[in-house]
Amino acid sequence: MKARALFGLSLLLTTTAVDAEKPVVVGSKKFTESYVLGGIAKTVLERAGFPVQERAGMGGTIILWQALRGAQIDVYPEYTGTIGEEILKTKQPLSQDEMRRALARFDVGISADLGFNNTYALVMRRTEAERLGIRSISDLRRHLELKVGLTHEFLDRQDGWRPLAATYGLTMPNVSGIDHAIGYAALAKSSIDVKDAYSTDAKIQENDLVVLRDDLHFFPEYKAVFLYRLELDPRAIDALNHFGRIDEEKMTSLNAAAERSKDYAYAASLYFHSAPNDAAPRRDLGPKLARWIGRHLQLAGISLLLSVLIGLPLGIVASRGGPIGQAILAVVGMIQTIPSLALLALLVPVPFLGISATTAIIALFLYGLLPIVRNTATGLQDIPPALRDSAIALGLEPAARLRKIYLPLASRTILAGIKTSAVINIGTATLAALIGAGGLGEPILSGLNLNDNATILEGAIPAALLALLVQGLFDLLDRFLIPRGLRL
Amino acid sequence: MHPLIELVGVSKSFGGTAALHPTDLAFPPGLTTALIGPSGCGKSTLLRLIIALLKPDTGKVTFDDLEVTETSAQQVRRRVGYVIQEGGLFPHLTARANVLLLSRHLGRPASKMEERLEQLCSLSRFPRNGLDRYPAELSGGQRQRVSLMRALMLSPEVLLLDEPLGALDPLVRSSLQKDLKEIFARLKQTAVLVTHDMGEAAYLADEIVLMNEGRIVQRGTVVDLRDHPASAFVSEFINAQRSAAF
Numbered sequence: 001m002k003a004r005a006l007f008g009l010s011l012l013l014t015t016t017a018v019d020a021e022k023p024v025v026v027g028s029k030k031f032t033e034s035y036v037l038g039g040i041a042k043t044v045l046e047r048a049g050f051p052v053q054e055r056a057g058m059g060g061t062i063i064l065w066q067a068l069r070g071a072q073i074d075v076y077p078e079y080t081g082t083i084g085e086e087i088l089k090t091k092q093p094l095s096q097d098e099m100r101r102a103l104a105r106f107d108v109g110i111s112a113d114l115g116f117n118n119t120y121a122l123v124m125r126r127t128e129a130e131r132l133g134i135r136s137i138s139d140l141r142r143h144l145e146l147k148v149g150l151t152h153e154f155l156d157r158q159d160g161w162r163p164l165a166a167t168y169g170l171t172m173p174n175v176s177g178i179d180h181a182i183g184y185a186a187l188a189k190s191s192i193d194v195k196d197a198y199s200t201d202a203k204i205q206e207n208d209l210v211v212l213r214d215d216l217h218f219f220p221e222y223k224a225v226f227l228y229r230l231e232l233d234p235r236a237i238d239a240l241n242h243f244g245r246i247d248e249e250k251m252t253s254l255n256a257a258a259e260r261s262k263d264y265a266y267a268a269s270l271y272f273h274s275a276p277n278d279a280a281p282r283r284d285l286g287p288k289l290a291r292w293i294g295r296h297l298q299l300a301g302i303s304l305l306l307s308v309l310i311g312l313p314l315g316i317v318a319s320r321g322g323p324i325g326q327a328i329l330a331v332v333g334m335i336q337t338i339p340s341l342a343l344l345a346l347l348v349p350v351p352f353l354g355i356s357a358t359t360a361i362i363a364l365f366l367y368g369l370l371p372i373v374r375n376t377a378t379g380l381q382d383i384p385p386a387l388r389d390s391a392i393a394l395g396l397e398p399a400a401r402l403r404k405i406y407l408p409l410a411s412r413t414i415l416a417g418i419k420t421s422a423v424i425n426i427g428t429a430t431l432a433a434l435i436g437a438g439g440l441g442e443p444i445l446s447g448l449n450l451n452d453n454a455t456i457l458e459g460a461i462p463a464a465l466l467a468l469l470v471q472g473l474f475d476l477l478d479r480f481l482i483p484r485g486l487r488l
Numbered sequence: 489m490h491p492l493i494e495l496v497g498v499s500k501s502f503g504g505t506a507a508l509h510p511t512d513l514a515f516p517p518g519l520t521t522a523l524i525g526p527s528g529c530g531k532s533t534l535l536r537l538i539i540a541l542l543k544p545d546t547g548k549v550t551f552d553d554l555e556v557t558e559t560s561a562q563q564v565r566r567r568v569g570y571v572i573q574e575g576g577l578f579p580h581l582t583a584r585a586n587v588l589l590l591s592r593h594l595g596r597p598a599s600k601m602e603e604r605l606e607q608l609c610s611l612s613r614f615p616r617n618g619l620d621r622y623p624a625e626l627s628g629g630q631r632q633r634v635s636l637m638r639a640l641m642l643s644p645e646v647l648l649l650d651e652p653l654g655a656l657d658p659l660v661r662s663s664l665q666k667d668l669k670e671i672f673a674r675l676k677q678t679a680v681l682v683t684h685d686m687g688e689a690a691y692l693a694d695e696i697v698l699m700n701e702g703r704i705v706q707r708g709t710v711v712d713l714r715d716h717p718a719s720a721f722v723s724e725f726i727n728a729q730r731s732a733a734f
Contacts, residue, residue, distance in 0.1 A: 390576030393539050394590050394638075395565035404589065408580045483580035485622035 023051035024236055027064055027073035030057040030434075030445065031180060032258050033118065033200060033224075033251065037077035039268025041226060041240065045075075048239035056264065057445060059434055060153055061086050065227075066349060069106055072356060074229050075240065079118060079222035083110070085159045093220055109230045109237060113223040115245030118200045120154065120219050123209040124193060136213040137168050140194065147174040149183050149192030159220055161196075167218050181448055198222075200248055202256035224251075246271065262446075262455055285458065288443075293462055295357075296439035299432050300425040300470075303361045307368030307421050312414070314369070315376020316402065328373065336370045340428050343367070344435055360432035360439075367428055368421035375417025379410030411482050419474040426467040430459065440466070492517045492646060492678055493538055497547030500533055507533045509702045510546060515646070520672050520679040522693035524686060526725070529699040531682045535650050538680070539568055552645070566590070569639030573651040575631040577623040583634045584619040587641055608637040611674070613667055629660035636671075647679040653688065665691055686710075686729035698722060 024045050028038030035056050042052045055073055058064055065087055067073045078087075084094050088102050096113070103110050122137055129135070132143055140146065154160045155177050165171070178186055183195045184203050197204060199211060199222075226240045246254075250271070258267035314332070318325040338346070343363050353359040383406055391405040407414070433441030440459040447456030479487075491514035499510040508530040515521050523531040536542045537549055540561035549556040551564045577586050587608065591601050609616050614633040623631055632652055639647055652668075653661045669692055672679055683689050689696050690710040698705045698713060706718040717723040 386572060386574065386576050387578060389536075389541055390570070390572065390578070392541060393565055393568075393570040395562055396590065396593060397562065400593055404593070405578055409578070411580075485578075485580045485582065485624065488622055488624040 023053040024075065024232065025053045025055055025073045027055045027058050027067055027076040029061070029064055029076070030059055031198075032202070032255050032264070033198065034077050035264040035446075036251075036254050036258050036267050036271075037114070037224065037226075039265050040243075040246075040271050041075055041077065043268060043272060044239050044243045045236055048235055050233070050236055057433075057442075063345075063348060063435065068108060068227060068229060071229060071231075074232050074236075075226055077114075077224060078227045079224055080113065081119065081159060081220040081222040083225075083227070084220060085157065089158070103227070104230065107230045109228050109232075111226040111228065111237075111240045112242075113225050115224075116200060116248040116251045117221055117223050118198045118248075118251070119214075119222040120159070121197050121199050121211045121214070122194055123187075123197045123204060123211055125187060125190075126208045126210045128190075128193060129210045129212075134212065136215040137164075137170075137218070138215050140170055140172075140212070141168065144170070144172040145174075146172060146193040147176075147191070148172055148194045149176055149178040149186055150196050151180045151183065152177045154196040159218075164218055167216055179448060200251045200255060202252055202259050205252070206256065206259070262452060289458070289462060292438065292440045292442055292459065293466065295437075296426070296429050296441075296463070296466065299357065299360055299364060299429045299437060299439050300422070303364030303429075304368055304418070304422050304425050306361070306365040307372050307425075308418060310365070311369045311372030311417075311421075312376055315373040315414070315417075316380065318373055318377040319380035321381075325377070329377065332370045332373045335366050340367065340431050341434070344431060348435060356435070357432070357437040359435055360429070360437035364425050364428055364432070368425050371417040371420040371424070372414070373417075375413045375420075376410065379413030379417075380406055382413070383409050408483050409486070412478070412486060415474070415478055415481055419471065422470050422474060423467050426463065426470055430463055490517075491515055492552055493680075494550045495534070495537070495547065496550075498534075498537060498544045498549055499546045500530075500537060500542055500544055506702050508537070511704060513697065513704065515678065515680055517645075517678045518676050519694040520677070520681060520692055522681045522683055522689035522696045523699060524683055524689045524696055525699035525705075526684065528701075530702040531699050532650055534699075535648050535680060535682050539565055539570055539648060566642065567645050569642075569644035569647045571632070571635045571639045571647070571649045571652045573654040574628075575623070575635035577631055577635055577638070579623050582620050582622055583614075583626065583630075586623070586634060587619075587638045589638070591641055604641060605637075608640055611640075611671055612636050627660075628656050629664060632656065632664060633667075636668075640671075640675075645678060647677055649679065649681045651682055651684070654683075668692060686726060698725065700725075 026038050026041045026045070028034040038054060038056055042054050045052045055067075058067060058073075061078075061082055064073070064076050064078070068076060080096075080099065083099055083103070084090050088094070088099070094102065096110075100110055122140075124134060132139075134140060134143065148161075150161055155175075161175065176192070178192070178195075183192065184207055186192045187195055187209070188207055197209070197211070203209070204211060224246070228237060228240060254267050254270055257270055258264050261267060314328050318328040335343075340363065343366065344359065347353050347359045347363055350359075353362065387405070387409065391401045396404065429439050430441035430444055432439050433445045440463045443455050443459035444463075447453065447459065493515040495511055495513045497510045497512060498508065499506065500508045511534070513534070523534060525531050533542065537544055538551070538556070540556050540558070543558075551567070554560055554564065556564050577583075578589070581589065584605070587605060588601055591604075605619070608614070609619070612633045614630065614637060618626060618630060623634070626634065635652070653664055656664065665688060671677065672692070681689070681692055695708065696710055696713060697707045700721055706713055706722050708716075713722055714726055717726070
């Protein structure tokens with residue numbers, strides 16, 4: 001029984017971790033333009049005859065760069081300004097050639113620039129800007145009462161808010177961090193007045209915003225390029241360098257199409273053959289939902305199985321108390337206090353993990369431990385001393401006592417712990433999408449990114465229902481697994 | 489007669505308080521001995537030392553000339569039957585499964601087990617149709633009968649009973665006392681009974697060991713204790729029990 005479960009588990013783990021065909025893996029960051037450029041790279045490579053696997057919306061610069069260096073992805077779209085400031089961390093602007101040489105040291109290549117410059121910009125509501133007479137970033141100095149809402153990445157970047165504020169002498173007290181897509185909604189509702197944006201952002205036109213002129217030329221150039229691993233097939237590299245150009249106007253319209261249709265692949269396809277306006281393909285929710293739910297259950301299920309297989313023995317040891325028992329409870333308790341997002345981020349740089357389903361499963365497994373370990377320990381400790389004495393006096397060996405008496409007596413408490421773990425896992429598994437592991441977090445993330453509640457609900461509702469279903473299933477399971485004598 | 493169980497210089501204390509001062513005591517085979525005394529006199533501690541639920545601080549316990557140690561404990565326990573107050577039945581197992589637990593674990597043949605179960609049911613007057621009930625579905629008296637069957641299942645050389653009837657109401661108690669006496673007589677069972685009830689001890693035991701504050705005060709038949717009390721405590725204890733009964 002146990003051996004078969006372990007075999008099935010290892011089978012699942014290997015199928016998620018290894019692919020037979022070795023496709024070219026294309027990654028992208030978690031914002032519209034990156035998704036679309038990723039989709040374009042996918043088509044370009046497929047047309048050049050390569051099988052392609054897409055890992056869309058994996059996260060921010062650091063995650064993508066590490067995934068590329070760790071060979072978890074082969075290609076992703078990046079911007080020259082980001083390469084200089086964030087990846088190579090140089091103070092001086094670099095020429096394309098200098099950049100190429102510097103990246104080669106990491107076995108990473110850079111494509112020709114794709115044809116547009118998507119620099120950072122500060123934007124405001126047009127009406128507000130006109131009323132206050134603000135045209136350039138310097139003009140903001142006269143209105144320090146304005147509320148600034150910035151993406152977390154921009155707040156922390158070397159070429160982000162702090163040096164910008166220092167250059168322009170902006171000392172406004174109201175500066176806060178806010179998600180990019182949610183920031184537009186906040187701007188529309190006047191919760192904030194100024195935010196950062198990308199110059200090709202479709203939302204600028206859509207929301208009637210103005211870009212403030214960078215009159216001190218603070219922002220470096222952000223020309224779009226593809227970064228790829230130098231080990232990639234030369235024909236693939238050639239294809240990425242010579243598929244054509246995308247100008248600013250084209251990119252803005254592709255971004256707008258992506259946000260209108262909520263379908264990045266469709267928007268990417270518009271680059272290759274401009275389809276009639278707004279003829280976005282119908283999105284078939286059924287198969288997508290099935291794929292998300294399948295992956296979600298796989299993530300939560302495998303991690304739960306691991307939590308049970310490891311947590312139960314740990315709980316048994318912990319129930320005996322002593323320094324070892326206390327140490328076990330302390331460690332699993334500590335894991336629980338790490339925010340789930342931080343735990344994922346901590347696991348990504350670990351060798352052999354990186355951006356993968358395995359990483360997500362390990363994070364979920366670690367989260368699932370505490371309820372199981374604690375309930376197993378408590379359940380065993382709560383067995384009345386008279387029953388313990390009876391089991392010992394009967395002459396059963398310690399292992400038989402545990403198997404035939406103690407574990408069945410503690411079964412209700414142990415199962416309650418497993419149930420808690422399962423429900424927590426279903427919820428937390430939505431975060432797996434942050435590191436490209438898929439599941440119901442996928443629509444939630446892209447919904448957040450598009451500021452589109454319907455898409456968020458496509459993930460959130462099934463996730464909630466799934467949690468209820470799992471709870472119900474475990475209630476049923478109680479009847480089979482808790483001995484009848486304990487339910488009287 | 490060669491004693492079956494022997495304690496030599498055995499003592500035990502808990503957190504600096506002596507529960508049992510160094511004690512020598514031997515239990516002859518075929519007889520029922522009652523350990524009696526007020527709460528905290530050390531009688532249960534003594535019983536728990538025999539079956540290695542406790543480890544003595546000093547001295548040694550031998551069972552049939554085998555010293556009871558951590559390594560020999562398992563062997564000794566399987567030759568001893570143990571019944572406690574409230575039975576100590578496992579609530580997740582039916583009466584039958586409780587009784588058969590150890591013999592099944594030891595892989596005894598099923599037909600032999602059924603035969604023995606049959607005998608035990610009639611011996612301890614337990615209805616056969618109650619065998620598939622769970623402890624929670626049985627009365628207090630029935631639970632004690634099942635507990636007794638479990639203890640007798642492998643025909644133990646000694647039966648240790650720790651206040652087995654302590655939690656039962658008087659009518660059930662007296663009927664069980666009668667049945668116990670019959671069983672002891674029929675099986676010629678060596679038994680050690682812990683009780684605080686002088687009447688029960690007098691009725692069931694061949695010999696009485698009266699204890700107080702971790703020491704044996706007097707040993708003998710109930711007539712010895714009544715007619716030749718070793719100390720004022722002995723007469724006080726017997727008189728107190730008598731006045732409580734009438």
